[in-house]
Amino acid sequence: MINNESGEDYLEAILRLSAVKDDVHSVEVARELGVSKPAVTKAMRLLTQKGYVSVVDNHIHLTDSGKKYAESVYEKHKMFTAFFKSLGVDAKTAEADACRVEHVLSDETCEAIRALLALQKTDVN
Numbered sequence: 001m002i003n004n005e006s007g008e009d010y011l012e013a014i015l016r017l018s019a020v021k022d023d024v025h026s027v028e029v030a031r032e033l034g035v036s037k038p039a040v041t042k043a044m045r046l047l048t049q050k051g052y053v054s055v056v057d058n059h060i061h062l063t064d065s066g067k068k069y070a071e072s073v074y075e076k077h078k079m080f081t082a083f084f085k086s087l088g089v090d091a092k093t094a095e096a097d098a099c100r101v102e103h104v105l106s107d108e109t110c111e112a113i114r115a116l117l118a119l120q121k122t123d124v125n
Protein backbone atom coordinates (compact mmCIF):
# COMPACT_ATOMS: atom_id res chain seq x y z
CA MET A 1 0.00 0.00 0.00
CA ILE A 2 1.33 3.39 -0.97
CA ASN A 3 1.03 6.50 1.10
CA ASN A 4 0.85 8.93 -1.74
CA GLU A 5 0.18 12.10 0.19
CA SER A 6 3.77 12.84 0.96
CA GLY A 7 5.56 10.54 -1.44
CA GLU A 8 7.54 9.22 1.54
CA ASP A 9 7.34 5.64 0.28
CA TYR A 10 8.82 6.73 -3.01
CA LEU A 11 11.67 8.59 -1.34
CA GLU A 12 12.36 5.57 0.82
CA ALA A 13 12.36 3.23 -2.19
CA ILE A 14 14.68 5.52 -4.15
CA LEU A 15 17.03 5.67 -1.18
CA ARG A 16 17.07 1.88 -0.85
CA LEU A 17 17.64 1.44 -4.58
CA SER A 18 20.35 4.08 -4.77
CA ALA A 19 22.23 2.30 -2.00
CA VAL A 20 22.70 -0.57 -4.43
CA LYS A 21 23.41 1.44 -7.59
CA ASP A 22 23.66 5.17 -8.19
CA ASP A 23 21.43 5.19 -11.24
CA VAL A 24 17.80 4.61 -10.28
CA HIS A 25 15.23 4.15 -13.05
CA SER A 26 11.52 4.76 -12.62
CA VAL A 27 10.75 1.20 -13.72
CA GLU A 28 12.80 -0.07 -10.78
CA VAL A 29 10.91 2.16 -8.38
CA ALA A 30 7.65 0.84 -9.85
CA ARG A 31 8.82 -2.74 -9.32
CA GLU A 32 10.07 -2.03 -5.78
CA LEU A 33 6.74 -0.53 -4.70
CA GLY A 34 4.45 -2.66 -6.83
CA VAL A 35 2.94 0.33 -8.61
CA SER A 36 2.55 1.28 -12.27
CA LYS A 37 5.13 3.32 -14.14
CA PRO A 38 2.65 6.20 -14.68
CA ALA A 39 2.12 6.28 -10.90
CA VAL A 40 5.87 6.70 -10.45
CA THR A 41 5.98 9.43 -13.08
CA LYS A 42 3.20 11.27 -11.29
CA ALA A 43 4.87 10.93 -7.91
CA MET A 44 8.21 12.07 -9.32
CA ARG A 45 6.56 15.19 -10.72
CA LEU A 46 5.30 15.98 -7.23
CA LEU A 47 8.62 15.24 -5.55
CA THR A 48 10.45 17.33 -8.14
CA GLN A 49 8.16 20.25 -7.34
CA LYS A 50 8.98 19.82 -3.66
CA GLY A 51 12.67 19.80 -4.50
CA TYR A 52 13.29 16.26 -3.26
CA VAL A 53 14.27 14.60 -6.52
CA SER A 54 15.58 15.47 -9.94
CA VAL A 55 14.61 13.34 -12.92
CA VAL A 56 16.57 13.28 -16.16
CA ASP A 57 15.54 10.79 -18.86
CA ASN A 58 13.86 8.45 -16.36
CA HIS A 59 16.93 8.51 -14.13
CA ILE A 60 15.97 9.55 -10.64
CA HIS A 61 18.30 11.25 -8.21
CA LEU A 62 17.59 12.42 -4.69
CA THR A 63 18.53 16.01 -4.00
CA ASP A 64 20.32 16.79 -0.72
CA SER A 65 17.06 17.64 1.03
CA GLY A 66 15.35 14.61 -0.55
CA LYS A 67 18.12 12.37 0.72
CA LYS A 68 17.86 13.79 4.21
CA TYR A 69 14.08 13.33 4.22
CA ALA A 70 14.32 9.80 2.83
CA GLU A 71 16.91 8.86 5.44
CA SER A 72 14.67 10.05 8.27
CA VAL A 73 11.77 7.96 6.92
CA TYR A 74 14.00 4.94 6.46
CA GLU A 75 15.39 5.32 9.96
CA LYS A 76 11.81 5.19 11.30
CA HIS A 77 11.12 2.20 9.06
CA LYS A 78 13.98 0.25 10.61
CA MET A 79 13.07 1.36 14.10
CA PHE A 80 9.42 0.31 13.86
CA THR A 81 10.36 -2.98 12.21
CA ALA A 82 12.70 -3.72 15.13
CA PHE A 83 10.04 -2.63 17.61
CA PHE A 84 7.33 -4.90 16.20
CA LYS A 85 9.74 -7.81 15.92
CA SER A 86 10.72 -7.29 19.57
CA LEU A 87 7.02 -7.75 20.38
CA GLY A 88 7.11 -11.13 18.65
CA VAL A 89 5.52 -10.07 15.35
CA ASP A 90 6.90 -12.04 12.41
CA ALA A 91 9.43 -10.23 10.23
CA LYS A 92 7.24 -9.84 7.17
CA THR A 93 4.28 -8.37 9.05
CA ALA A 94 6.58 -6.19 11.17
CA GLU A 95 8.10 -4.76 8.02
CA ALA A 96 4.74 -4.15 6.32
CA ASP A 97 3.26 -2.48 9.39
CA ALA A 98 6.40 -0.40 9.94
CA CYS A 99 6.02 0.90 6.41
CA ARG A 100 2.59 2.24 7.32
CA VAL A 101 3.09 3.70 10.78
CA GLU A 102 6.34 5.41 9.77
CA HIS A 103 4.22 7.93 7.86
CA VAL A 104 1.59 8.71 10.44
CA LEU A 105 3.06 8.69 13.95
CA SER A 106 4.20 11.94 15.51
CA ASP A 107 7.84 12.70 16.22
CA GLU A 108 7.01 12.59 19.91
CA THR A 109 5.76 9.00 19.73
CA CYS A 110 8.70 7.97 17.54
CA GLU A 111 11.05 9.49 20.10
CA ALA A 112 9.35 7.55 22.92
CA ILE A 113 9.65 4.23 21.07
CA ARG A 114 13.25 5.01 20.18
CA ALA A 115 13.98 5.58 23.87
CA LEU A 116 12.25 2.34 24.81
CA LEU A 117 14.28 0.37 22.26
CA ALA A 118 17.48 1.93 23.55
CA LEU A 119 16.47 0.89 27.05
CA GLN A 120 15.78 -2.67 25.86
CA LYS A 121 19.02 -2.53 23.87
CA THR A 122 17.12 -3.66 20.79
CA ASP A 123 19.26 -3.48 17.66
CA VAL A 124 17.40 -1.30 15.14
CA ASN A 125 19.72 -2.05 12.23
Ligand SMILES: [Zn+2]
Pocket residue numbers: 012077098099100102
Ligand atom coordinates in the same frame (compact mmCIF):
# COMPACT_ATOMS: atom_id res chain seq x y z
ZN1 LIG B 1 8.99 1.93 4.93
